[in-house]
Amino acid sequence: MIDRAMRAALARPLDRAAAALDRPGITPDRLTVAGLVLALGAAGAAAAQWWAVAVALWLVSRIADGLDGTLARRRRARGRGGESEAGGFLDITADFIAYGTGVFGVAWGASAAYDAPWWPFLLVLVAYYVNGTAFLAFSSIAERTGRRIDDGRSLSFLGRIAEGTETIAVHALWLILPFWAWQIALVWAVFVGVSAVQRVVAGYRLLR
Structure with a gap:
């Protein structure tokens, strides 16, 4: 819902950081892998109940995830x-x-x-699955039929109420407040589920 505004607000700081990182030994792909490793570390830390470590690793991993695309666009603009x-x-x-x-x-x-139930988190994963299916299928068909949504990213994203910014924030929130994690997950599953329905309907209409 707020991805566009957040991308605009962070564009200049990310550009400056990407310029500082623009060295031969640092590539966008390596930043992507570094972000993934940090995110896996965050998941492991959460499982071990090292909540402060988990939230720190999570936020740094998302910074790396933002920088990889910025660095790639910077190099593409310079023919590299x-x-x-x-x-x-x-x-x-x-x-x-x-x-x-x-x-x-x-x-x-x-x-x-905290003896939290698993089912709210399973609902989140199901909602993620439906969202991912909808926007990946839309992106593939839109590319093939010339209906691509070009916002600077590699895929055609159908933006709705639950986007990347909200996802990062919620994942950080339940690490900060793990004693409320399953309640947060339940509310989040509803939001992501609504987004899934919106994306399916919007994608169908745009491809008709």
């Missing part, structure tokens, strides 16, 4: 972006792994520490 398509594929795959394992990690940790 030969890996952009492969990088976009790697980025979205890493995001799915990061979000899925993040849900699993907090569910495990909150269950062990």
Whole structure:
């Protein structure tokens, strides 16, 4: 819901950070992998109930995830972006792994520490699955039929009430408040579920 505004607000700081990182040994793909490793570390820390470590690793991993695309666009603008398509594929795959394992990690940790039920987290994963199916299918068909939504990202995203910014915030919130994690997950599952329905309807209408 607020991705567009957040991307605009962070564009300049991310550009400055990408400029500082624009060195031969640092590539967008390596930043993507670093972000994924950090996100997996966050999930493991959450499962071990190291909540402060988990939230720190999670937020740093998302910074790396924002920087990989910024660095790729910077290099592409200067004629050095030969890996952009492969990088976009790697980025979205890493995001799915990061979000899925993040849900699993907090569910495990909150269950062990606070006797939290698993089913709200399973609802979140189902909602993620439907959302991912909708926007990946739409992106593939839109590309093939010339109806691509170009907002600078590798895929055509159907923005709705639950987008990347909200997802990052919620994943951080239940690490900060793990004793309320399952309640947060339940509310989040509703929001993501509504977004899933919106994306399915919007994608169908746009492709008709």
